[in-house]
Amino acid sequence: MPRFKQRIDQALGERHAQGLYRQRTCLARSASQTRGPNGALVNFSSNDYLGLAQEPELITAWQDGLSKYGAGSGASPLVTGFQEPHRALEAQLADWLGFERALLFSSGFSANQALLFALLQSDDLLLQDKLNHASLMEAGSLSPATMRRFPHNDTRALQRLLTRSDSVAGDRLVITEGVFSMDGDLAPLAEIHTLTQAHLSWLAVDDAHGCGVLGEEGRGSCDFAGIHPDILIVTFGKAFGLQGAAILCDQDTAEYLVQFARHFIYSTAMPPAQAYALGTACQLIRRDQWRRDKLAELSALLSKQVDPAIALQPTPTPIKPLIIGDSERAVAVSAALRERGIWVSAIRPPTVPANTARLRITLTAAHSQADVVALANHINEVIHD
Incomplete structure (x- = not known):
């Protein structure tokens, strides 16, 4: 047997034995519901926090974009892929979020790797x-720089690392998420920003799960914390209801990335119709404060309805982790909820630390109060079963 085959078989067997095997489920989604193999489900695992993915105004905008600009961009941004909708979206993002420039990427993964590499x-x-x-983490470990990790949200540990590195020959970059996707908590951005300024370092914030949800007009975690980082990464697959990402920065940094970021140079540009639709998503995020208000109302309702003895973590965001601990138990609870018409994914190591397997509950502005009450009632019953 070829060694690749042996390696693959061994790795898959170990993943099964550890109870960590991942499987896809093919779903069908309409404006009102998600459908799985066994019928309709209320989806509490989506990152579509503002409910824009099924918003008729956004769908119409994408259809209009297709009619005006066709299906694909046809090339990378530096060949013929950069078109008027891309230029307009970059300008709109920069104005809204308070930066000189924005650069578009096809995903948050590619934006983060482009930046660090x-x-x-x-x-x-x-x-x-x-x-x-x-x-x-992957980009940092593969980059030529020395990478150090500080304990989660531990600004004292970060300060020690910065102090010890004050004499390094090169530059220093601190990067954190604004909202952490598995815990729903916020980075202490004001403290981190103060530290980076004091130690002449740059601060980059990945605000994939904060932009659209927090801050004035949905400007995100940095606006909420009252800071302006050197670099901001936002993604469009969450609150924007679409897909893609952008890096926001100053003029010179943007030009540097255009010249040297291989993910930007050698990737086909996002479809111009998508960029056109994203412009509408930006407008909806800024305009529709009611969506953020509704998320706050639903969050309070869920906390009130779930049994206090159950380890539902309080967070200031739509991400509500319910810590189970054991991976097999988390999968079993998720399956039991699915049988009751509730879709909540079990998140297991290595996505989260060992012994912290959880249900990652996410609320959206598309949920009703009745949906949330039903979710809480089913959680109470399943957990105590």
């Missing part, structure tokens, strides 16, 4: 929160 050199130091997204 292009920006960092061998004598630089990269400091990351231990719970940062896999895209940031």
